Amino acid sequence: MSAERKLVSIVIPAWNEEAVIPELGRRLAQVMDAHPQYGFEVIVVDNGSRDKSFELLHGLHHQDPRFKTVQLSRNFTADGGVAAGLRYATGHCAVLMDADLQDPPECIGQFLEKWEQGFDVVYGVIRSREGVSRTRRLGNKLFYKLLNTVTNVGGTSLPQNVTAFRLMDRRVYEVLNRMAETNRFTRGLCAWCGFTQVGIEFDRAERFAGETKAPLLDIVKEAIDGIFSFSFIPLKLVTVLGLALSVFSFLFLAWQLIASFFMGNAVEGYLTIICTILLMFGFLFLVLGVIGEYLARIFDEVKARPLYVVKGTVGFPEEFSTALDRRLPVHGSNP
Missing domain, CATH: 3.90.550.10 (Spore Coat Polysaccharide Biosynthesis Protein SpsA; Chain A)
Incomplete structure (x- = not known):
């Protein structure tokens, strides 16, 4: 050459x-x-x-x-x-x-x-x-x-x-x-x-x-790596989601109190409570999953392999x- x-x-x-x-x-x-x-x-x-x-x-x-x-x-x-x-x-x-x-x-x-x-x-x-x-x-x-x-x-x-x-x-x-x-x-x-x-x-x-060496799961992993490596939006969405749930819970509680004291409507029992708890736990696990993705990446980096x-x-x-x-x-x- x-x-x-x-x-x-x-x-x-x-x-x-x-x-x-x-x-x-x-x-x-x-x-x-x-x-x-x-x-x-x-x-x-x-x-x-x-x-x-x-x-x-x-x-x-x-x-x-x-x-x-x-x-x-x-x-x-x-x-x-x-x-x-x-x-x-x-x-x-x-x-x-x-x-x-x-x-x-x-x-x-x-x-x-x-x-x-x-x-x-x-x-x-x-x-x-x-x-x-x-x-x-x-x-x-x-x-x-x-x-x-x-x-x-x-x-x-x-x-x-x-x-x-x-x-x-x-x-x-x-x-x-x-x-x-x-x-x-x-x-x-x-x-x-x-x-x-x-x-x-x-x-x-x-x-x-x-x-093929690129099955669907590998493509999904690549998409997740791209999002979590170059974006803080998932964490910001967690904040927005928490705020939205807090506002919704406050308004729902206020409505129940108004309906109970001023309209004479009885507050519904266990079904409402169970559904609310399931909903809140679902969002909680979603939030923990997003945080876990970032923590897992931090863990990979600090090992310095x-x-x-x-x-x-x-x-x-x-x-x-x-x-x-x-x-x-x-x-x-x-x-």
Whole structure:
């Protein structure tokens, strides 16, 4: 690689993707060969796969040294894999994408064009989804609408249908590397960083092969992480709810007293009391649940555990990996 060429790091978290890796390598190689003006490194983070993913990635490196692998000791989720990949990235910019080829590698060329125009972040926006039910589409719309309503991501909002598929300038991903948050919502963190950002629409294909790694429960968890990581509105709603219940209780009590003393209406007995108690306990548990979500996140942060644990690497010099391990991010400090 000539010294004057800019280096592009492509970071891909992967978990049990043996059915996709050969095609992923083929298509990425085509994209890299189509842009000889850049140098490339592909960092695939094996997130504790139980199939033959690591063996295939090892073979891919021997075929093409541009492919490198970071093997984690277990599955640290996609965001943990992204954090590990960005820590090992050395490029002038980094591209994040999924391994299932729903993020088309062919869009990387468009990302690079926008980057050369001066944009620090170029993110993918889904124009259409293949093989997705109406229920899933409706859920995605509600997700972004809710997220933009209740969160404050650096004073801005997340575009509708924005994805984690994106290019980030080195200045941006180095800021992410200095963040040691345990419950990470990468799209939100990237928006929080600021810088100049632009979106590019693309059509999202069906998964190339294998089973989906994003079931409904994981999507719901991601939505909860996004809300609780970037919003105090749930806590504020608890305050408003408590005030509203207090006013309602006072007015209801006043009405019962007036009806009893001035209208001669007897105050109803046990049914009213039981319903009121059940209602109040329901709201109480809701309030405790919201507070518990924040406390759980605080508990995760103060434990200061690393975001990932590296089991081994392929394609990186040993001294580079050792030096990198020594400066892994610690909560509350910068590397």
